[in-house]
Amino acid sequence: MxxxxxxxxxxxxxxxxxxxxxxxxxxxxxxxxxxxxxxxxxxxxxxxxxxxxxxxxxxxxxxxxxxxxxxxxxxxxxxxxxxxxxxxxxxxxxxxxxxxxxxxxxxxxxxxxxxxxxxxxxxxxxxxxxxxxxxxxxxxxxxxxxxxxxxxxxxxxxxxxxxxxxxxxxxxxxxxxxxxxxxxxxxxxxxxxxxxxxxxxxxxxxxxxxxxxxxxxxxxxxxxxxxxxxxxxxxxxxxxxxxxxxxxxxxxxxxxDAEGASHDIAIEVVGAADEDDAVEVGRAVSRSNLFKAAVFGNDPNWGRVLAAIGTTAAAFDPYEVDVSMNGVRVCAAGGPDRPRTEVDLRPREVHVLIDLHAGSAHATILTNDLTHDYVHENSAYAS
Amino acid sequence: MxxxxxxxxxxxxxxxxxxxxxxxxxxxxxxxxxxxxxxxxxxxxxxxxxxxxxxxxxxxxxxxxxxxxxxxxxxxxxxxxxxxxxxxxxxxxxxxxxxxxxxxxxxxxxxxxxxxxxxxxxxxxxxxxxxxxxxxxxxxxxxxxxxxxxxxxxxxxxxxxxxxxxxxxxxxxxxxxxxxxxxxxxxxxxxxxxxxxxxxxxxxxxxxxxxxxxxxxxxxxxxxxxxxxxxxxxxxxxxxxxxxxxxxxxxxxxxxDAEGASHDIAIEVVGAADEDDAVEVGRAVSRSNLFKAAVFGNDPNWGRVLAAIGTTAAAFDPYEVDVSMNGVRVCAAGGPDRPRTEVDLRPREVHVLIDLHAGSAHATILTNDLTHDYVHENSAYAS
The missing domain is CATH 3.60.70.12 (L-amino peptidase D-ALA esterase/amidase)
Structure with a gap:
C-alpha cells in the first residue's frame, strides 16, 4: 500500500x-x-x-x-x-x-x-x-x-x-x-x-x-x-x-537490496562514552574496505575492525576493546580470545559487537560487504 | 643498492x-x-x-x-x-x-x-x-x-x-x-x-x-x-x-604495486584556497569507491568526482568547478563539457585534474582503482 x-x-x-x-x-x-x-x-x-x-x-x-x-x-x-x-x-x-x-x-x-x-x-x-x-x-x-x-x-x-x-x-x-x-x-x-x-x-x-x-x-x-x-x-x-x-x-x-552485497552487516557499538562516539566508531568500521572485503570472504578478521576503530577520535583504550562476530568473542581486551575458526560468517546476516568499555552509550550502523558484484555493477553503471 | x-x-x-x-x-x-x-x-x-x-x-x-x-x-x-x-x-x-x-x-x-x-x-x-x-x-x-x-x-x-x-x-x-x-x-x-x-x-x-x-x-x-x-x-x-x-x-x-589495482590515478587539485583544501578534496575523491570502480570500468564518470568534492569542507562553488580526465575537460563550471566518449581510460596511468577556481594552491593525491582483484586479495588475506 x-x-x-x-x-x-x-x-x-x-x-x-x-x-x-x-x-x-x-x-x-x-x-x-x-x-x-x-x-x-x-x-x-x-x-x-x-x-x-x-x-x-x-x-x-x-x-x-x-x-x-x-x-x-x-x-x-x-x-x-x-x-x-x-x-x-x-x-x-x-x-x-x-x-x-x-x-x-x-x-x-x-x-x-x-x-x-x-x-x-x-x-x-x-x-x-x-x-x-x-x-x-x-x-x-x-x-x-x-x-x-x-x-x-x-x-x-x-x-x-x-x-x-x-x-x-x-x-x-x-x-x-x-x-x-x-x-x-x-x-x-x-x-x-x-x-x-x-x-x-x-x-x-x-x-x-x-x-x-x-x-x-x-x-x-x-x-x-x-x-x-x-x-x-x-x-x-x-x-x-x-x-x-x-x-x-x-x-x-x-x-x-544493496548493490552486489552478499552480507548485511550490523555493527553494534556498546560501552561508548556517548552516542556520537558510538556512531563514529560504527561508521569507521563500516567504511573500511579491508573489513568489508574480509566479510565477503567469510574471514572474521577482527584486526581490521580494531585498525578502523583506531582511526577515530572516540574515547577508548585499544587494550580494553572487545570484539565479537556472530556471537563469538574473537578479541578480548585488545588481544586474541576465541579462535577465528569458531566464527561462521556464511549467513547473510552478520553481527559485529564492539564493546569500547568507555561508558554506557550505544548505536548500531548498518552496512554491507565489499564484493565482486559491487565492483562490477559500479564499474558498469553508466552503460 | x-x-x-x-x-x-x-x-x-x-x-x-x-x-x-x-x-x-x-x-x-x-x-x-x-x-x-x-x-x-x-x-x-x-x-x-x-x-x-x-x-x-x-x-x-x-x-x-x-x-x-x-x-x-x-x-x-x-x-x-x-x-x-x-x-x-x-x-x-x-x-x-x-x-x-x-x-x-x-x-x-x-x-x-x-x-x-x-x-x-x-x-x-x-x-x-x-x-x-x-x-x-x-x-x-x-x-x-x-x-x-x-x-x-x-x-x-x-x-x-x-x-x-x-x-x-x-x-x-x-x-x-x-x-x-x-x-x-x-x-x-x-x-x-x-x-x-x-x-x-x-x-x-x-x-x-x-x-x-x-x-x-x-x-x-x-x-x-x-x-x-x-x-x-x-x-x-x-x-x-x-x-x-x-x-x-x-x-x-x-x-x-597496489594490491589488485589496474589503474594508477593521480588526482591533481588546482585553484584551491589553500593547500589543506587541495589535499582534502583530492583525498575525498581518492576514497570514493564509486569513482574508483568507475575508473576500473574505464568510465569517465565525472559526476562521482563532483559528488565526492561535495562532501568536503573546502572552499568551492559547485558551479565553478572544472574536471578533466586524461586531458579531456568533461566538466566545465559544474556542467557537461566535452563528451565522455572522448576520454580514453584504458592506459594504466590516469590523470584527473580538478580546478576549484577558489585560489592558487594545489596538491596531488595518488590512488588506485577498485577492482575485482582488490576484493579477491583482501577477502583471502588471512589464508
Missing amino acids: SVTAASGFTAAGVTAGLKTFGGLDLALVVNEGPLRSAAAVFTSNRAKANPIIWSQQVIADGTVSAIVLNSGGANCFTGAEGFQTTHATAEAVGEDLGVSAGDILVCSTGLIGEQLDRAKLLAGAHLAAVERTANGGADAARAIMTTDSKPKTAVVRRGGWTIGGMAKGAGMLAPGLATMLVVITTDAVLLPAQLDAALRQATRVSFDRLDSDGCMSTNDQVTLLASGASGEEPEPTEFTAALVELCQDLARQLQA | SVTAASGFTAAGVTAGLKTFGGLDLALVVNEGPLRSAAAVFTSNRAKANPIIWSQQVIADGTVSAIVLNSGGANCFTGAEGFQTTHATAEAVGEDLGVSAGDILVCSTGLIGEQLDRAKLLAGAHLAAVERTANGGADAARAIMTTDSKPKTAVVRRGGWTIGGMAKGAGMLAPGLATMLVVITTDAVLLPAQLDAALRQATRVSFDRLDSDGCMSTNDQVTLLASGASGEEPEPTEFTAALVELCQDLARQLQA
Whole structure:
C-alpha cells in the first residue's frame, strides 16, 4: 500500500520513457488534504542536484500539495537548463492540481551530468496527475526504482491513524549516491513543525545509520507529508516512535537490496562514552574496505575492525576493546580470545559487537560487504 | 643498492621461517657510523602495534644503531607477550652489535592478532647480524615484502653524499594497512633535529599523499638514519629537496604495486584556497569507491568526482568547478563539457585534474582503482 496506505493521498506510477530499458519511471504522490503539512530532510552534500535546490525552497513554508519523482536521470550538474526542467515539472503538476508550483516537491535519480528529456518528463507528469488513484502506492514505489531489485514499502498503523512509505536506493548509501529517495505519508493531524521534529529524530536513528559504501549522493531526500484525513491527533512521542519503526524498516530493506552485497552487516557499538562516539566508531568500521572485503570472504578478521576503530577520535583504550562476530568473542581486551575458526560468517546476516568499555552509550550502523558484484555493477553503471 | 647505497651502512635479508610459504622474512639495517642520527614518523592510528610502541620510545633521543624488520606477522593486538617479543628482538640485535637495546628500532608487518614465533624471530635476528654486509640492501628490501610483487628501492646522489631507501606495502595505504614500512639511509652529516624536520616535510608531500584504499595501518613507520660517513654537510634545503625526490619515487612505486589495482590515478587539485583544501578534496575523491570502480570500468564518470568534492569542507562553488580526465575537460563550471566518449581510460596511468577556481594552491593525491582483484586479495588475506 506504500504511500497510499494512509487516507487522504493518491498516487500513480507511469512510464514517461526516461529509462533506457523502459518501464515505470515517474511517480506522483498527491496530498488530497484537508491538511497539506510537510517536512523534508536533504542530502548534506554541497554538490546538490537541481531538484534538491528546488525542493529546499518549496519546503520552507511547510506546505506541500504533491511530490513528483523520476528515475532515469539525476538532473544534477546540468546547469540552468536542468533547473528549468525541474521548475517546469513542478509547474506542470501544479497546473493539473490547480495549486502553485511552489507547493510541488521534485526528486530525480539516475546518472549525474546528463540532461533529462523535458518533453517526456512533462508528458509523464501530466499522465500521472490524470491516472492517480487512492490505490496507486504500489505503482509509485516501482516507478522510483533504478538498480533496485524490488520496491521497498512499509506501513505502520496505530489507533485511528496510519503511516505509509516507499523508498528507493540500492547500495551507495551514506545515505548515498544513486540515490536514496523516501516518501512517507500519514493521515494524522500534525503541524509542519511537529512533522519536522519527528522526521529529524527518525532519520537520525535509521537512514543516517545506514552506510553501505560511504558515498553520499547529490540527490538524497526524505519527505514526510500529512493529510490530517484521519482526524486523529497523536501525541508527538507516540507519532515519532511509530515513524522511527517505519524508517528503520525501510532502512533495513535498503540495506538488504544493496548493490552486489552478499552480507548485511550490523555493527553494534556498546560501552561508548556517548552516542556520537558510538556512531563514529560504527561508521569507521563500516567504511573500511579491508573489513568489508574480509566479510565477503567469510574471514572474521577482527584486526581490521580494531585498525578502523583506531582511526577515530572516540574515547577508548585499544587494550580494553572487545570484539565479537556472530556471537563469538574473537578479541578480548585488545588481544586474541576465541579462535577465528569458531566464527561462521556464511549467513547473510552478520553481527559485529564492539564493546569500547568507555561508558554506557550505544548505536548500531548498518552496512554491507565489499564484493565482486559491487565492483562490477559500479564499474558498469553508466552503460 | 637500497639502504646500503649510502656509505656507513650494512644490511642483510634472511629467512627466519616466519612466513607460511617461506622466503626471506627478516631484514636488518645497521648504521656503522660514525654518526648515529635518526628520525622517524609513525602511523597516526591509535591502535598501534607493539613495534610502534617500542620504536616511539627508541627514537626519542634521536640516536639509533640499527633497525630490524620482519614480515610474516604484524605483532599487533598481541598483548604483553607480543611486546616482550619486540623487546627481546631489540635485545638480541643490541647484544650482537654491542649496543643498548634502547638504540634498536623494530618494525613488523603481516597479519594482526597472531603471536610471532619468538624463537624463530630471535634466531633470524642473530643470523642477520652475522650476515650483514655493505651490499645487503637488495636482500633487505626483499625480506620486508608481504603481498608486494617486487621490492621497492630508490637512490638519490648529490655532490659527495647519497640517500638510499627501501619500502614495502602493496595497496592498503593511507599510508596504510599491511603495512607501509620505509627505511631511508644517508651518509650526509646531519643532526637528529635536522633529519626530523626534513623527514616530516618529505613524508607530508609523498607518503601522506598516497591513499590507495583509505585504510590506515597499525604498523606504518618511515625511518631515516644518518651515518655521516661521507663527511659532507649539505644545506638543509638541499637535503630536504633530495629526500622529497626519493620519497616521491618510493611512493609512486608503492602505488604502482597496489594490491589488485589496474589503474594508477593521480588526482591533481588546482585553484584551491589553500593547500589543506587541495589535499582534502583530492583525498575525498581518492576514497570514493564509486569513482574508483568507475575508473576500473574505464568510465569517465565525472559526476562521482563532483559528488565526492561535495562532501568536503573546502572552499568551492559547485558551479565553478572544472574536471578533466586524461586531458579531456568533461566538466566545465559544474556542467557537461566535452563528451565522455572522448576520454580514453584504458592506459594504466590516469590523470584527473580538478580546478576549484577558489585560489592558487594545489596538491596531488595518488590512488588506485577498485577492482575485482582488490576484493579477491583482501577477502583471502588471512589464508
